[in-house]
Amino acid sequence: MECSVCKKPTAKRCSRCHTTYYCGTSCQKKDYPNHVRDCPSRTADILVKNVFADTIPTNEAVRYEYGFCNCIGPLEESNLLGLYIGLIKYIEISASELHSWWNSGNLSSHIKKVCEEKGYNKSEYYKWFLENEHVLQGLRKYEGKKTDKRSIIxxxxxxxxxxxxxxxxxxxxxxxxxxxxxxxxxxxxxxxxxxxxxxxxxxxxxxxxxxxxxxxxxxxxxxxxxxxxxxxxxxxxxxxxxxxxxxxxxxxxxxxxxxxxxxxxxxxxxxNKIEIKGYQKMKKSVYNLKQYALSDAVDLPRPVNVDYGFMNCSTEDERRQLKNIYRKLIKNPRFDPQDLHEACIAGKIFDYVRSILPNEALKANLFKNPYPLKDI
Known part of the structure; x- marks a missing residue:
């Protein structure tokens, strides 16, 4: 083959597109203004630039092909970028190596192998990756609008x-x-x-x-x-x-x-008192109260209606006010659902709410419930 600039015989070619030949860096630099328009940037090259700029990729192809689209939220994206920073800046993996790993469909296994061999296995980003390896599973070539037509579900x-x-x-x-x-x-x-x-x-x-x-x-x-x-x-x-x-x-x-x-x-x-009872097992209504109070899309559950005083509300406005009180209560750092549950079955919800929210205007009659139950 011959150099595309000086026409001298050469076997060297552009490491990115592998289609244009140059005899050396001098001719390659001369041709750069023309060639850059035709030479498609590999996503690995763009990712390397993001790494050295310490920025989360915004290029759609990079995000799709290197797992950022599989991350949930900026924290996971930051951790994935940290993994690539370790590979590229500290282990000195080149864009060509990274691209070949991706192209082989074994990006995850190559990353694990090199991190273990180079002593990078104690990095917090690598530890995160081992627990979140799914972000690099099923990676495919980005094809613009044709990419992944499956439904979200x-x-x-x-x-x-x-x-x-x-x-x-x-x-x-x-x-x-x-x-x-x-x-x-x-x-x-x-x-x-x-x-x-x-x-x-x-x-x-x-x-x-x-x-x-x-x-x-x-x-x-x-x-x-x-x-x-x-x-x-x-x-x-x-x-x-x-x-x-x-x-x-x-x-x-x-x-x-x-x-x-x-x-x-x-x-x-x-x-942290995490309770996981099981299917159709009796659960404390305080957790249904949390769900109702924190969401505007949940209907008032019957147990909550009885246990937490909503049955005492005579107007929709009173019901909204009571719901808002419970929302403030739940978001207070001193709130403990177990304490509220115990206050509920003792018939002392008002006393508990007042102890957590002393400055709120509370109507004691709204917090009444059938408890404590009489012995039969």
Whole structure:
């Protein structure tokens, strides 16, 4: 072949497009203004630029091909960028190497191998990656508008398939029993790196309702920690849907978590009073109250109506005021749902609310309930 500038014979070519030949760097630099318009930048090259600029990629192809689209929120994207920074700046992996790893479909395994070999395995970003390896699974070439035409539900649910039995993989989701649909929803949420929405049944069924909620940010931190406990069980321990479902039906999820999860994670569950009762097992209405008070999309549950005084409201305005009081109560750092539950069954809700919110204008009659129950 010949140099595209001086026409001298050469075997050297552009390392990016591999189609244009140059005899050396001098001719390559001369041709740069022309060639740059025709030479397509590999996503790995753009990612390297992002790494040295310490910026989260905004290029859609880079985000899609290198896992940023699989991250949930800026914190996960920052951790993934940190992983690439370690690879590129400190281990000195080139864009060409990174591209070849991606092109082989084995990006994750190459990253693990090189990090272990180069002693980067103690990095916090690498530890995060080992717990979140799913962000680099199923990576495909970005093809603009043609990319990934699957529905959001299909993409959200596909990660659960390996955890389903052969039978359940072949049947429509709607044909599964309600209890298994709940487990499926939990798996899909956890495997996609999410936490349940407050309106979802899995928020109350699987203990997220027990997390502290002094404000939205603290609530999310606590719920993320609980999500990560489930991630350990599902991803690291390989717990299948049927095994989890059996524990859900028998009310023994806590036993399963104790058996499979680290002592640090299980002790955190105990210390933070996380309750996971099981399917159709009696649950404290205080958690339904939390769900109702914190969301504007949840209807007033009957137990909450009776237990927490909403039946005493004579107007819709009074009901809104009472709901707002409970919302402020739940977001107060001193609030403890167990204490409110005990005040409820003792018939002393007003005293408890007043102790936490002394400056609120409270109507004692609105907090009355049928408790304590008389002995029969």
């Amino acid at each position: 299909e993409k959200f649910s596909e990660k659960v398939i390996p955890y389903l039995s052969e039978h359940d993989q072949k049947v429509p989701f709607e044909s599964l029993p309600e209890s298994k649909r709940n487990v499926f929803a939990l798996y899909a949420t956890v495997l996609n790196g999410n936490i349940p929405g407050i309106e979802q049944i899995i928020w109350t069924e699987f203990g997220f309702c027990c997390c502290k909620y002094a404000d939205e940010f603290l609530g999310q931190i606590e719920e993320i920690r609980l999500r990560d406990v489930y991630r350990e069980l599902i991803i690291q321990k390989g717990c299948k849907v049927d095994e989890f479902h059996d524990a859900y039906l028998s009310g023994s999820i806590m036993d399963l978590l104790k058996k499979e999860c680290s002592s640090d994670n299980f002790n955190w569950l105990l210390e």
